[in-house]
Amino acid sequence: MNRASEFWDREIIHQTHVSWMEHSEVRKYINDSVSEGRGLWPIDWFESYLGGRRFARALSIGCGGGPLERDLIRRGLCSRCDAFDGSPQSIAAAQAAAREAGIEGSVHYYVGDFNEPELPKNTYDIVFFHQSLHHVGKLEKLFRAVMRSLKRDGLLYLDEYIGPSRTDWNDQTIALQRLVFESAVPVERRTTPSLPLPIQPDDPSEALRSGEIMKELRVGFEIDSYHPYGGNLLSVLFPFVDWRGSDGAALIGRLIEAERRLLADGQESFHAVIVARPKRGFAGWFARGRYFFVPKAKRVLTETRRRLSS
Numbered sequence: 001m002n003r004a005s006e007f008w009d010r011e012i013i014h015q016t017h018v019s020w021m022e023h024s025e026v027r028k029y030i031n032d033s034v035s036e037g038r039g040l041w042p043i044d045w046f047e048s049y050l051g052g053r054r055f056a057r058a059l060s061i062g063c064g065g066g067p068l069e070r071d072l073i074r075r076g077l078c079s080r081c082d083a084f085d086g087s088p089q090s091i092a093a094a095q096a097a098a099r100e101a102g103i104e105g106s107v108h109y110y111v112g113d114f115n116e117p118e119l120p121k122n123t124y125d126i127v128f129f130h131q132s133l134h135h136v137g138k139l140e141k142l143f144r145a146v147m148r149s150l151k152r153d154g155l156l157y158l159d160e161y162i163g164p165s166r167t168d169w170n171d172q173t174i175a176l177q178r179l180v181f182e183s184a185v186p187v188e189r190r191t192t193p194s195l196p197l198p199i200q201p202d203d204p205s206e207a208l209r210s211g212e213i214m215k216e217l218r219v220g221f222e223i224d225s226y227h228p229y230g231g232n233l234l235s236v237l238f239p240f241v242d243w244r245g246s247d248g249a250a251l252i253g254r255l256i257e258a259e260r261r262l263l264a265d266g267q268e269s270f271h272a273v274i275v276a277r278p279k280r281g282f283a284g285w286f287a288r289g290r291y292f293f294v295p296k297a298k299r300v301l302t303e304t305r306r307r308l309s310s
């Protein structure tokens, strides 16, 4: 976790990452996609989806500087929130912001590693991942721990990048985005001659196994609600285009339309808001067993193959 936490320790103090979600038109598109045209922010949509349900005890995994937990407490959706992250600087920032907001008694922030989860059993009414699950290497181990830590009627809420994993990206997988970049973005608006692969080289945890999230999620959880919101073109192109002025606004409008068409044609969305429930009974027991044994069996197989070939 060291290189990843060093990256996020720096990032919380001085953000270098350019996020497509911060553009107002893109945000409108995301909010409309999540809330079926109602323009609601994801947590507003979630509140309306819940129809008044509230949570006594929540866990947020990968909280960063803590904006989500402050919001959950402020709106009364959760009474108490535990939250952890691997970056000590981010945890310090989250604690300071909670103190400033006067809610330090309702949130407990601590440093922890996604890949070595130590979660109390049968404790939480809801678990949140907000742009953090795609940084997890040991997906099975963490999902198993989350299943066990949720109470019987507990929920899982994800707002995540579920697109290709970092090792899936190559000249072929980025061909569509490059084609759009070269054909739809005027040369004078490009800030790079050629679109690079969307892999953050300084953060080894970026998109570690994002492409496997949905498959692994379905092992142990029933999906109650799935809201894709794209990013297939926009998130990849966004950092490399000058969007200023009215021409920039028109360009982003065209790209949003192109992305809507892609998704309507069946392309798997790179991002989604998802609400899920852990499987219970025999199905839950079986899923926890799969999360436990399958990665071990894969490791043994890989090691055996390696030994045989050498």
Ligand SMILES: C[S@@+](CC[C@H](N)C(=O)[O-])C[C@H]1O[C@@H](n2cnc3c(N)ncnc32)[C@H](O)[C@@H]1O
Pocket: 001, 004, 005, 008, 009, 062, 063, 064, 065, 066, 067, 068, 084, 085, 086, 087, 090, 112, 113, 114, 115, 129, 130, 131, 132, 135, 136, 205
């Ligand atoms: C994209 S940020 C999301 C932060 C926050 N949820 C938000 O939406 O603002 C990803 C977070 O994952 C954390 N992270 C990455 N790898 C980790 C690991 N192995 N264990 C714990 N945290 C990790 C980083 O420190 C970072 O704060």
